[in-house]
Amino acid sequence: MWSEAVSAVRDLGRLHDIASVLIRYGFGDLVRRIGMAGALERAGKVLHWRAPDELAQLEPPARVRRALEDLGPTFVKLGQILATRVDLFSAEWTTEFSKLQDAAPALPYADIHAQLTEAFGEAPENIFPRLETSPLAAASLAQVHRAWLADGTPVVLKVRRPGIRPVVEADLRLLARLAEIVEADAPDLRRYRPREVIRQFTRSLRREMDFSAEGRSAERIAARFADRPEIVLPRIHWQWTSERVNVQDCIEGIPGRNLAAVDATGLDRKLLACRGANAVLQMILEDGFFHADPHPGNLFYLPGNRIAFIDFGMVGRLTEERRYQVARLLHGLVRHEAAAVADILIDWSGGMEGDSAPLMDEIDAFVDQYHGVPLKALDFSAMLSDLITILRDHGLALPPDLALLVKTFITLEGLGRQLDPEFDMAGEATPFLEKVLIAHAAPLALARRGWRTLNSALDLIAGLPQDLRQLLRASRTGRLKVQVEVVPLKQFGERLDRAISRLALSIVTAALIIGSAIILTVDNDAALPGGISFGWLGFGAAVLGGLWVLISIWRSGGRH
Structure with a gap:
């Protein structure tokens, strides 16, 4: 508790800066809802809730982006991370977040x-x-x-x-x-x-x-x-x-954005696109450790059609099992296998609370529209973006590592098409996908997974007697407890408890008012040392109690 209080005091100045920027860009209501306004007012800060007219006219994504820029390096970096969450934000938001430049x-x-x-x-x-x-x-x-x-x-x-x-x-x-x-x-x-x-x-x-x-x-x-x-x-x-x-x-070379210099030096654009895509696909699907931001600013083109990668501050990691799932998903998209695609997406999203049939039907229709389309005609990034949009419309989100992966795939195809308008991302990825699927079904891989499963089962069986013994001992001694927590009911209980506390204090306050009035009317001589009347002391306590009830109700209304 003490450390939290010290931390809150230490960060109060920064909290004021954040709230001020949010208010300036028209997010005063958000500041009020999350309780920042109350904290600042208690600290003696005076806030003005009206945003300038020129900022209020901006669309929400642009206003958020401008606010992140003003908030400083941490929030610029946050915006860049949000730009990778295509599963949470629509294209207009991720496009705006992508404009955040890490410059200072x-x-x-x-x-x-x-x-x-x-x-x-x-x-x-x-x-x-x-x-x-x-x-x-x-940079920042x-x-x-x-x-x-x-x-x-x-x-x-x-x-x-x-x-x-x-x-x-x-x-x-x-x-x-x-x-x-x-x-x-x-x-x-x-x-x-x-x-x-x-x-x-x-x-x-x-x-x-x-x-x-x-x-x-x-x-x-x-x-x-x-x-x-x-x-x-x-x-x-x-x-x-x-x-x-x-x-x-x-690295001495041609920056990735300078395509005119690439042409002037006679480098082969098609070969560069192929080599760059193959390198990133190997990182993702074979190694499970990849450069997560392969945009032109992080690339140099060298003599001999070589490619140099720089800036490994943002990297992604994929386990062997995850790489297999990614290969199944992408292979299912390329081969138009709707059921496999839907199953994997639902598993990644942690399952659906309701009926998954509408999602299955939508994915089936989505995959079917690409039936018969040649690989070279597939727009891989558009296909992934549309698929993630379906997921987002159903309230599902990907794990963070996969959201970063999807963003990397989209960036990679954009880079390839910038070098070569006829770049075939699906064709480049297919051999890697098939290699992962074949390796997953290889006898050695099956034996390795079977051995891990057997070890886990044996560990579970070996520990079962001890677990049962502890369970029975707890049952005999009455220490066995079953706890069921219903979050909405818990929240209702907390609100009810606060309401009863206010009601009790209101009753006490009313009693103090009545009692003090009786004392002042009946016995004017009742006083404390120093001449303070018991009646007026009671009135003072009643005023304080009433103010507490009013402030508590006002704060609760602001939150709920």
């Missing part, structure tokens, strides 16, 4: 120099004979400087902004609390699974702030492409890499 004004080199000296244990000029003080790029969490080693090797230094971690941690605490309040008090927003989204975001952002973790991710993927010279990943210089600084080789 560059810090003075003196601040960066101090951070580098602290991280390296010595001045950076002792390590790098040449270091450019002007950054190559400046870090900025990048170019340097050269003593042997002339060009490198880049990705340096975390000084003092950014406490700000991010404060924002994460507030977001976690905000998500709890939204789920409890805003039923119409509960379908967006705010607590789950914030948990995913917290893990992702903390991992992104650890630059040594980014280096390990890059090396893990690089090891899988060691025998494929057409795929290039920057080498990490571990002697200078830490949580706050990442030192890696500088």
